[in-house]
Amino acid sequence: MKILIAGAGGQVGHELVKSAPREATILACSRAELDIRDERAVMTCIRRHAPDAVINAAAYTAVDRAETETELARHVNAEGPRHLALAAREVGARLLHISTDFVFDGASSVPYPADAVTHPLNVYGVTKRAGEVSVAQALPATSVILRTAWVYAAHGHNFVRTMLRLMRSNGTVRVVADQTGAPTSARSLAETLWKLVALPQVSGIYHWTDAGTATWYDFAVAIKEEGASLGLVSADVTVVPIATHEYATAARRPSYSVLDTGPLVSLGIAPRHWRERLRSVLAEIRDA
Numbered sequence: 001m002k003i004l005i006a007g008a009g010g011q012v013g014h015e016l017v018k019s020a021p022r023e024a025t026i027l028a029c030s031r032a033e034l035d036i037r038d039e040r041a042v043m044t045c046i047r048r049h050a051p052d053a054v055i056n057a058a059a060y061t062a063v064d065r066a067e068t069e070t071e072l073a074r075h076v077n078a079e080g081p082r083h084l085a086l087a088a089r090e091v092g093a094r095l096l097h098i099s100t101d102f103v104f105d106g107a108s109s110v111p112y113p114a115d116a117v118t119h120p121l122n123v124y125g126v127t128k129r130a131g132e133v134s135v136a137q138a139l140p141a142t143s144v145i146l147r148t149a150w151v152y153a154a155h156g157h158n159f160v161r162t163m164l165r166l167m168r169s170n171g172t173v174r175v176v177a178d179q180t181g182a183p184t185s186a187r188s189l190a191e192t193l194w195k196l197v198a199l200p201q202v203s204g205i206y207h208w209t210d211a212g213t214a215t216w217y218d219f220a221v222a223i224k225e226e227g228a229s230l231g232l233v234s235a236d237v238t239v240v241p242i243a244t245h246e247y248a249t250a251a252r253r254p255s256y257s258v259l260d261t262g263p264l265v266s267l268g269i270a271p272r273h274w275r276e277r278l279r280s281v282l283a284e285i286r287d288a
Helices: 011-018 039-049 070-091 123-138 159-170 186-197 216-229 262-266 274-287
Strands: 002-006 025-029 053-056 094-100 143-148 172-176 204-207 238-242
Touching (some): 011 025, 011 186, 070 123, 123 143, 159 172, 159 274, 204 262, 216 238
Parallel strands (some): 002 025, 053 094
16 A cells, blocks of 8 residues: 655654555655645645655644744644645545544533534643544545654653753653543554554544643652653653643633543554553663
8 A cells, every 4th residue: 555644754653664564655744845834735645645644743732832922833734734624535545534622611521522522721622623524524524633642652742852952961750630631642643543444434533642640740740750760761750730720821721521432442453551661661761
């Protein structure tokens, strides 16, 4: 199969390229090589390469900046997926599109199923939901929308790398303890996308995260403990739990955004616990 990856320079795109099946022909396009905001460029690229499937790992993910960079977020998160979907439809390709837990408002107390009513609290979530709608409308039978949450990797800008930096420089970190989700490694997400590529009959909206749940505080404590065992940070680092209102951000976050991954488990795609995945990523950082 020939697979085109949009957003190959990001943390998920990077892991998609690293974990690609040997038998696949990969067309890895960074933002510089394919700006999904440019409808003509997208159509030209996909017509030229005629891939069997397109994976969209491109996104505007600066959640707080999106509150003021609204148009940029809309162009990337809402219009970009539409461009990819229309081009994929023209050449008969599937589209696998990555979305987010931020399409929900956090009012639930049980994991969100894929068909739960969406109600984003911020511009980022609104634009990502618009992208989902565009993909589903253009490719109702040949697209997969995969929502995920709290993604991190050994590279790029993410919570794990930020915590390691702050723990090394400050010795104390203050972390929100009243928002609950599921940390998810970019490698885990990439591996799941490749499994879905190999299931051409699958379409619709699915959820994927690593197993288990955590607050951001729990996640930070685990980073400290696992990081200390690998020599990445001192065991004397202090992690202080705080409430959301004590850490002001431009964008509101859902207080609960755990996603129900059951339908993928029923397809034979079962997640490993997030702490196990975290250990692997921290070991990769240590060995880099």
